[in-house]
Amino acid sequence: MHYIPNTDEDRREMLQAIGLASMDELFSDIPPQVRVKAALKLPAALSELELLEHARQLGAENANIDDYVCFRGAGAYDHFIPSVVRQIVSRAEFYTSYTPYQAEISQGTLQAIYEYQTLICQLTGMDVSNASMYDGASALAEAVLMSCRITGRDRLLLSQTLHPEYRQVVRTYLQGMSVETLEIPYTSGLTDLDWLRKELDDRAAAVVVQHPNFFGLLEEMNEISQIAHRVGALFVVSVDPISLGILQPPGAYGADIAVGEGQALGNEICFGGPYLGFFATREQFVRNMPGRLVGATTDSEGRRGFVLTLQTREQHIRRAKATSNICSNESLNALAAAVYLTTLGKEGLRKVALLCLRKAHYAWREIAKLNGFPPLFSGTFFKEFSVNCPTSPQKINQVLLKQRIIGGLGLKKFYPEHQNGLLVCVTEKRTKEQIDEFVEVLSETGEQQ
Amino acid sequence: MKERLVFEIGKKGKVGVSLPRCDVPEEEPERLIPEQHLRKDLPLPELSEPEIVRHFTRLSQLNCGVDTGLYPLGSCTMKYNPKVNEEIASLAGLTRLHPYQPEELCQGALRLMYELGEYLAQIGGMDAVTLQPAAGAHGELTGMLIIRAYFLSKAQKRHQVIIPDSAHGTNPASAALCGYQAIEVKSDERGCVDVVELNKLVDEDVAAIMLTNPNTLGLFEENILEIADIVHRAGGLLYCDGANLNALLGVARPGDMGFDLLHFNLHKTFSTPHGGGGPGSGPLGVKRTLAPFLPVPLVVKQGKRYLLDYNCPLSIGKVRSFYGNFGVLIKAYAYLLSLGPEGLRQVAENAVLNANYLVKRLKDHYHLPYDRICKHEFVLSGARQKKRGIRALDIAKRLIDCGFHPPTIYFPLIVNEALMIEPTETESRQTLDRFAEALIKIAQEDAETLKSAPHHTSVGRLDEVAAARKPNLRWKE
Numbered sequence: 022m023h024y025i026p027n028t029d030e031d032r033r034e035m036l037q038a039i040g041l042a043s044m045d046e047l048f049s050d051i052p053p054q055v056r057v058k059a060a061l062k063l064p065a066a067l068s069e070l071e072l073l074e075h076a077r078q079l080g081a082e083n084a085n086i087d088d089y090v091c092f093r094g095a096g097a098y099d100h101f102i103p104s105v106v107r108q109i110v111s112r113a114e115f116y117t118s119y120t121p122y123q124a125e126i127s128q129g130t131l132q133a134i135y136e137y138q139t140l141i142c143q144l145t146g147m148d149v150s151n152a153s154m155y156d157g158a159s160a161l162a163e164a165v166l167m168s169c170r171i172t173g174r175d176r177l178l179l180s181q182t183l184h185p186e187y188r189q190v191v192r193t194y195l196q197g198m199s200v201e202t203l204e205i206p207y208t209s210g211l212t213d214l215d216w217l218r219k220e221l222d223d224r225a226a227a228v229v230v231q232h233p234n235f236f237g238l239l240e241e242m243n244e245i246s247q248i249a250h251r252v253g254a255l256f257v258v259s260v261d262p263i264s265l266g267i268l269q270p271p272g273a274y275g276a277d278i279a280v281g282e283g284q285a286l287g288n289e290i291c292f293g294g295p296y297l298g299f300f301a302t303r304e305q306f307v308r309n310m311p312g313r314l315v316g317a318t319t320d321s322e323g324r325r326g327f328v329l330t331l332q333t334r335e336q337h338i339r340r341a342k343a344t345s346n347i348c349s350n351e352s353l354n355a356l357a358a359a360v361y362l363t364t365l366g367k368e369g370l371r372k373v374a375l376l377c378l379r380k381a382h383y384a385w386r387e388i389a390k391l392n393g394f395p396p397l398f399s400g401t402f403f404k405e406f407s408v409n410c411p412t413s414p415q416k417i418n419q420v421l422l423k424q425r426i427i428g429g430l431g432l433k434k435f436y437p438e439h440q441n442g443l444l445v446c447v448t449e450k451r452t453k454e455q456i457d458e459f460v461e462v463l464s465e466t467g468e469q470q
Numbered sequence: 471m472k473e474r475l476v477f478e479i480g481k482k483g484k485v486g487v488s489l490p491r492c493d494v495p496e497e498e499p500e501r502l503i504p505e506q507h508l509r510k511d512l513p514l515p516e517l518s519e520p521e522i523v524r525h526f527t528r529l530s531q532l533n534c535g536v537d538t539g540l541y542p543l544g545s546c547t548m549k550y551n552p553k554v555n556e557e558i559a560s561l562a563g564l565t566r567l568h569p570y571q572p573e574e575l576c577q578g579a580l581r582l583m584y585e586l587g588e589y590l591a592q593i594g595g596m597d598a599v600t601l602q603p604a605a606g607a608h609g610e611l612t613g614m615l616i617i618r619a620y621f622l623s624k625a626q627k628r629h630q631v632i633i634p635d636s637a638h639g640t641n642p643a644s645a646a647l648c649g650y651q652a653i654e655v656k657s658d659e660r661g662c663v664d665v666v667e668l669n670k671l672v673d674e675d676v677a678a679i680m681l682t683n684p685n686t687l688g689l690f691e692e693n694i695l696e697i698a699d700i701v702h703r704a705g706g707l708l709y710c711d712g713a714n715l716n717a718l719l720g721v722a723r724p725g726d727m728g729f730d731l732l733h734f735n736l737h738k739t740f741s742t743p744h745g746g747g748g749p750g751s752g753p754l755g756v757k758r759t760l761a762p763f764l765p766v767p768l769v770v771k772q773g774k775r776y777l778l779d780y781n782c783p784l785s786i787g788k789v790r791s792f793y794g795n796f797g798v799l800i801k802a803y804a805y806l807l808s809l810g811p812e813g814l815r816q817v818a819e820n821a822v823l824n825a826n827y828l829v830k831r832l833k834d835h836y837h838l839p840y841d842r843i844c845k846h847e848f849v850l851s852g853a854r855q856k857k858r859g860i861r862a863l864d865i866a867k868r869l870i871d872c873g874f875h876p877p878t879i880y881f882p883l884i885v886n887e888a889l890m891i892e893p894t895e896t897e898s899r900q901t902l903d904r905f906a907e908a909l910i911k912i913a914q915e916d917a918e919t920l921k922s923a924p925h926h927t928s929v930g931r932l933d934e935v936a937a938a939r940k941p942n943l944r945w946k947e
């Protein structure tokens with residue numbers, strides 16, 4: 022086994038040094054009846070060459086979005102990743118290290134996280150950010166738990182325009198808690214503010230909204246923030262970080278906790294993971310935060326350095342009373358996000374957001390010109406929008422696939438009331454030519470009706 | 471060497487990226503989006519590409535990783551991360567996949583997940599596996615929720631989960647997150663669960679016991695069959711924290727010892743890199759009776775086709791979006807295929823051999839609180855050195871001067887001045903000898919030298935008290 026440096030001679034001598042006669046004796050403390058007798062039923066070892074070939078074959082059984090043109094989003098996005106990002110996260114000093122418990126030899130990771138935290142604050146307009154959570158959905162679940170801790174209340178209001186999988190994750194996380202969750206209905210694709218005004222009272226720990234929402238629409242964040250705060254509830258938001266290139270940051274509309282899926286910030290789409298959840302809040306709530314935090318301090322000679330800090334919130338110290346059970350997070354993905362945000366910078370991120378905005382609106386207008394694909398909602402959108410198809414989106418997507426296009430997501434997967442709804446995503450990577458072809462194929466499917 | 475922050479390097483007007491020209495009408499954002507939704511200012515840094523690369527490269531040089539040297543961080547299994555796995559996990563055919571693309575267009579990915587689940591079930595002696603959890607603690611949470619759902623389905627309300635005093639902090643934290651009361655059971659003088667104590671604690675209110683086996687002292691729980699019997703007889707379940715599974719690969723299976731649930735740490739046992747603190751992956755295996763409660767979707771095989779099955783009415787739901795840390799799963803899958811069943815066993819044998827060899831070399835120089843055959847790791851105590859005013863922390867910092875990453879310190883909590891050492895199977899005897907010699911030398915060194923260590927790093931010991939008292943968690947202008 023070429024990952025094991027010891028030779029037979031080493032093993033013999035080491036056993037001798039220990040005073041044992043055989044490898045088996047190393048396991049003499051395991052009751053004989055539970056020791057494995059025969060070899061496990063696993064495939065025989067492959068050489069590196071065979072393994073690579075096997076992996077390529079598996080890859081060939083997938084349609085990848087370099088070969089297909091992707092108009093699907095819904096929480097996982099095909100954004101451009103500058104080469105710098107991959108090169109940096111491929112440095113073994115970063116990816117083969119672990120949680121920076123020993124600060125003096127982990128300044129690289131620690132400083133990068135401190136920079137990541139700062140960048141997330143700059144992007145969201147919030148005061149503090151942690152070092153990352155597992156993904157956008159679990160970050161939201163942790164935000165909701167934190168809002169219950171802060172307010173001491175046990176009722177939550179989640180908008181139905183939140184990503185359906187996020188709502189499901191929140192509900193799963195809350196199963197062991199006695200917390201009541203209510204779903205806020207939507208009208209015209211937007212959180213129903215009349216309903217919210219009527220139903221919200223001072224039992225609510227938080228009002229939870231996604232912006233842009235699952236249908237791609239911009240919610241009335243200022244208004245919702247005021248409604249929530251009037252009864253002393255926290256305003257918890259899940260935002261698309263790319264949209265923050267042009268949209269108001271959560272800090273500007275009074276969000277108390279801002280989370281989101283950070284995949285779009287330089288992380289490969291990779292069939293759903295690994296991604297990262299970013300998590301930011303106000304200064305006053307910092308001691309209630311879940312997850313790791315890096316802070317700046319100095320050594321005895323006054324040199325600046327970085328350490329893990331406020332660890333008394335965490336499981337390794339507080340155990341059952343910790344603010345979260347999280348230990349390993351998504352550090353390398355956070356590094357990718359930091360490199361991405363630095364590389365795009367002030368101008369670049371705005372440009373990417375503008376490209377998404379303009380291309381999505383171009384696509385929306387061209388589709389609206391077709392017969393039979395009216396917009397599902399009339400609200401303002403960013404890079405995703407919903408249309409109503411003349412037939413089932415599944416059929417339309419099959420036709421698109423023949424042209425090597427992965428069409429939008431059929432909304433009925435999550436919203437049975439929209440049997441023919443299609444959620445289309447257009448990122449900066451889509452060219453006018455690709456959009457025109459997409460629209461062309463749509464028009465052909467429309468005509469076939 | 472020291473490196474400025476990106477915010478201190480940038481300058482107005484620099485650009486780090488080249489983006490495509492806009493090939494659709496360039497409408498002003500104000501025409502598409504009402505003004506109150508638009509931000510006025512985006513305070514991100516401005517740097518050119520060469521400056522960015524140099525900055526992050528210099529930061530990387532302030533780090534240590536498995537590729538730069540021995541990293542014997544106990545409980546973390548810092549083994550070598552094979553390069554072919556990285557290459558495979560960057561193939562476009564496996565990574566450029568949208569999670570919601572149709573099943574017929576991701577058969578290769580689903581097959582990989584299906585087969586990895588089968589392999590893990592085989593290795594752990596479990597019947598069904600979910601790959602959804604993103605890390606060990608996430609697997610624990612999933613497991614605790616499944617236990618809760620299982621008892622609910624039997625109309626039983628149980629409130630307690632028993633956890634040894636040697637357990638990792640995530641164990642009680644995960645139990646508490648699911649509404650359980652974490653009850654501590656003491657360890658006996660051999661470092662194992664005190665069975666007499668356990669007997670007193672177990673009753674109808676106990677939902678489960680959460681054990682790490684081998685435990686965090688690196689010792690196999692010798693009375694595991696008796697423990698299983700005690701808990702099962704009271705109707706409770708056995709949860710195995712599989713953080714230490716490296717010691718058992720191909721040798722023994724938690725499922726055969728009576729465990730009903732087991733989480734795997736792909737970033738420990740199965741060689742996927744730790745990424746500076748993640749991403750990890752914490753698949754959870756369960757016995758047949760608990761399978762109906764697993765998160766959705768499950769990857770199933772029908773004839774030759776692989777499908778995502780959401781039709782699981784008893785499922786706890788989802789613990790994260792999509793299906794799990796797929797990129798990490800790819801690497802673990804590649805690792806298992808390159809090992810095969812014999813290689814797998816060799817991993818365990820050499821990991822255990824290396825640990826016992828180090829014990830032998832070190833036990834005359836440091837106090838060894840539990841002197842018996844260990845598994846993949848062992849825990850020394852700095853108690854003798856403490857008499858001279860030297861702390862485990864000082865020993866750890868001095869190791870940095872010798873070119874080694876320190877072991878885990880002050881964990882498990884039941885060992886005074888704990889030094890928890892896990893060499894893994896991917897270290898050579900020569901490296902172990904050098905490491906042992908360094909520790910032996912340190913055992914004799916004067917307090918002055920140790921207290922001022924490390925001596926050659928970019929910063930010395932940092933003021934953690936000040937960091938926590940007046941937190942500075944972000945750069946500000």
Ligand SMILES: Cc1ncc(COP(=O)(O)O)c(C=O)c1O
Nearest residue numbers: 348349545605606607638640713
């Ligand atoms: C024994 C043990 N259990 C649980 C965990 C938590 O695992 P993770 O960091 O993958 O969440 C660790 C991590 O170090 C551990 O050592």
